[in-house]
Amino acid sequence: MPKPEGGTTVRRLLAVALVVLGLGGLLLGRLGETVWAPETERTAAVQLDDSGPAVVIDPGVVYVGGHEGTLTVTGPADVSVISAPKDDVAAYLGDTRHTEITGVPDWATLTAKDVSADGDATLPDPAGADLWRTVRTSASPAEISLAELWKADGGAKPAQPYQAILIVTDGTQPAATEVSVTWPVEAANAWVPYAYVIGAVLAVLGLVLFVIDFSAARTRRQAAEDELDAEAADTAAVETEAVETSAEAVDAPAEDDDAPAEGAVAAPAEAAASEDDAADASRVEETTEADPASAEEEHRTRVVPARTGRHRALSAEETDLLTPLDADGQPQDAAEHSSDPAETDTAPEEGENR
Numbered sequence: 001m002p003k004p005e006g007g008t009t010v011r012r013l014l015a016v017a018l019v020v021l022g023l024g025g026l027l028l029g030r031l032g033e034t035v036w037a038p039e040t041e042r043t044a045a046v047q048l049d050d051s052g053p054a055v056v057i058d059p060g061v062v063y064v065g066g067h068e069g070t071l072t073v074t075g076p077a078d079v080s081v082i083s084a085p086k087d088d089v090a091a092y093l094g095d096t097r098h099t100e101i102t103g104v105p106d107w108a109t110l111t112a113k114d115v116s117a118d119g120d121a122t123l124p125d126p127a128g129a130d131l132w133r134t135v136r137t138s139a140s141p142a143e144i145s146l147a148e149l150w151k152a153d154g155g156a157k158p159a160q161p162y163q164a165i166l167i168v169t170d171g172t173q174p175a176a177t178e179v180s181v182t183w184p185v186e187a188a189n190a191w192v193p194y195a196y197v198i199g200a201v202l203a204v205l206g207l208v209l210f211v212i213d214f215s216a217a218r219t220r221r222q223a224a225e226d227e228l229d230a231e232a233a234d235t236a237a238v239e240t241e242a243v244e245t246s247a248e249a250v251d252a253p254a255e256d257d258d259a260p261a262e263g264a265v266a267a268p269a270e271a272a273a274s275e276d277d278a279a280d281a282s283r284v285e286e287t288t289e290a291d292p293a294s295a296e297e298e299h300r301t302r303v304v305p306a307r308t309g310r311h312r313a314l315s316a317e318e319t320d321l322l323t324p325l326d327a328d329g330q331p332q333d334a335a336e337h338s339s340d341p342a343e344t345d346t347a348p349e350e351g352e353n354r
Contacts, residue, residue: 012213018206032192036067037133039187045180046101046110053123054098055175056115059162062146064104065183069146074178076086077169082135083152092131095119096275110179120196123171132166146181194277279320 042065050056054075060072073079082089097119103111127135134152136144153163167175 008213008216009292011209015206015209016212018202018209020206022199022203022206025195025202027199029105029192029195029199031187032195034124037187037189039185040238041182042107043180043182044104044106044108044110046112046172048099048112050116051099051174051176052097053121053171053175054093054096054126054170054296055167055179056089056093056098056103057165057179058103059164061103061110062165062181063100063150063162065107065181067146067150069181069183071149071165072141072178072180073144073167073176074141075167075169075176076173077140078137079140079176080135080137080168081142081144082127082168083149083163084134084164084166086134092126092129092166093123093336094142095121097121097354099175102185104181110181112179117194123168126166126168139200141178146183160333167217195289207331301345 017294045063062069071081073081093116095116095117099112099115101110101112105111127137136142149165167179209230
């Protein structure tokens with residue numbers, strides 16, 4: 001298989017980098033929502049060393065951070081939380097020494113001050129007074145829902161803007177050692193959505209590059225396999241051609257061996273024809289010695305069959321050709337020819353030569 005090209009390597013490295021960056025962006029967004037997320041709530045609190053028998057929270061202070069949240073009061077005994085108009089609370093306390101919470105200078109602090117520091121240090125049965133419409137008593141630390149207080153104040157249409165909150169115990173012990181108000185906060189890192197979006201885009205781009213690289217690798221692999229198949233086919237063709245050439249080379253000597261056999265068959269036939277010619281010549285000589293005229297006739301009828309292999313009568317033209325010629329090139333007559341045995345003996349030889 002061919003090695004990946006430089007462009008393929010760069011694309012693969014870029015895909016890995018994009019996926020890693022994308023996952024990093026997604027992780028960053030998640031951390032921005034959890035570990036690095038801003039506080040989801042904020043709490044303002046005040047520590048009270050000697051609050052006196054009562055603690056008063058001015059109207060509206062607990063709602064600075066919204067109508068949702070929790071008021072928490074920690075005291076030496078069971079704590080009673082009373083919601084009442086500010087004038088009614090002031091009339092009830094009179095000159096009694098108490099602590100007043102007046103505001104929230106920052107989201108972590110409640111402002112408190114002592115009122116009537118030289119006044120009485122006790123209150124007669126504060127929770128049982130008939131001035132209060134709502135009294136909530138619970139063990140310390142007591143937690144009161146701001147939504148419930150806001151509803152008791154009249155909700156969106158209160159009878160007065162807000163009511164004061166009176167915190168007492170049994171009237172002889174300090175009313176509270178710590179007071180805090182907690183509000184929920186809808187806060188989030190502004191960059192978290194961007195981290196999610198950018199991370200997702202980078203990761204998707206990296207995956208797309210991975211898919212492209214995988215497809216390219218598969219294409220290269222298929223091309224390499226096709227090339228190997230083509231080379232194998234060419235090799236097989238060459239081998240087949242070599243085998244066929246070898247087979248033809250092996251068959252060629254056999255055909256050459258057959259040629260002498262045909263020559264051998266032809267040779268006996270020629271030998272037989274030569275023997276026939278020799279026999280005819282012998283018979284002609286014998287006939288010539290006995291009867292020269294008969295010998296000439298015999299020669300005329302046999303000379304052609306001996307050469308052609310067939311027996312037939314000579315035509316007039318052939319007979320003229322076999323007639324002996326004189327010194328002037330003229331045919332001799334039969335009497336002259338028959339009267340001279342020597343010439344008769346040579347005539348057949350001349351005709352045979354012709």
